[in-house]
Amino acid sequence: MKIAIPVDEKTLESNVCVSFGRTPYFLIYDVETKESIFIDNSAAASMGGAGIKAAQTIVDNKANALLTPRLGENAANVLKLAEIKIYKTTTALVKDNIAAFIAAKLPLLDEIHAGFHGHGGN
């Protein structure tokens, strides 16, 4: 099983990025093989629709679950269509969230925000 996480830096010691659509990188982590792949988020500098494009990247990298502190409506719709489970990160560090996910301690993300749509946010 593969999980995807938006990350600030290309290391497991990194913090989870607060933004999904505009995170600089995604970590694709294979729970079985413990293999980590860091990919650039090509949506980070989009004029608009970053969440949609970032979600497409997650789908294309065949992740089965996404771990993120929050998520916009459009991105959530893409992920739901692709049947990717969405979990909410509960701590800052990437590695702690992976451990919590494996221990089945992460809650599902149930609050989907309406998106910032050009109005910034942080």
Next chain:
Amino acid sequence: MPDFMDTGAINMRIAVLSGKGGTGKTLVSVNLAAVSRESIYLDCDVEEPNGHLFFKPEGIQEEEISVKIPKVDNELCNGCRKCVDFCKFNALAYIKNKMIVFDEVCHSCGGCILVCPQKAVTEKEKVIGKVQKGASEQVAIYTGILNTGEASGIPIIKKLLSEENAQASKQIIIDCPPGSACIVMESIKDADYCILVAEPTLFGVHNLNMVYDLVKLFNKPFGVVLNKCLEEENPAEKFCLENSIKILGRIPFDNELGTLNSNAEIAVNKDEKYRELFSSLLNTVTKEVQHETTTNP
């Protein structure tokens, strides 16, 4: 001034703009339209049109405004994703062998239809808002209304500006959206003259500077109306003097005017002193436009 340039005969398109909301665009636009002999008031502030609150137009007719958005035939689509890669707004996704279109993110550029090698993408209509027409005494009122959440009001503004052509002999006042983005550029594109409304604060100067840059870029003749003027120093006035910008008029920061305006009354219809103020402003602008047409025909 030649005889044919009598102020009643001239067909001026005056755009009223400002760098931010709340400076007095609608106050100036509504009152200028109301003091004109015959006029058309175009509310291009499509995200929050409020000129109609003052005019209370009657005999309202509505027309829906649509844009074209893509429709995908998943039978024809072979999943090449050329459209997904092309879309700069990321309005398209390809999930589980199906194209997904995010209607509200689409800017109707039509690019996906052009790049599809399978001809799987066609157009369909989507309503984004409407134009309302009505009348109040000698003023024809056109209000552009953009539905909440839509990407761009420009198609509505294009419609508003094409409506005016039908009645070319009237004075046209264009109440612009705030700021200096594409939607404002579209509103002032065909204007003969731009009135910049400014507040007497440092923030007001910053916002004035934005629209000042815009009208210079568009090479439009323009002047400034100083709104909310107090006795004290006026940074917007100082900015005008430093940059040799024509000051067209001054509107006082005045409780009576504020009260009339908050009650959605048209000041020129309620008090002779405001009628004089806005008539004189209209005369000044008319002279400026005539001067412009004589020197830069």
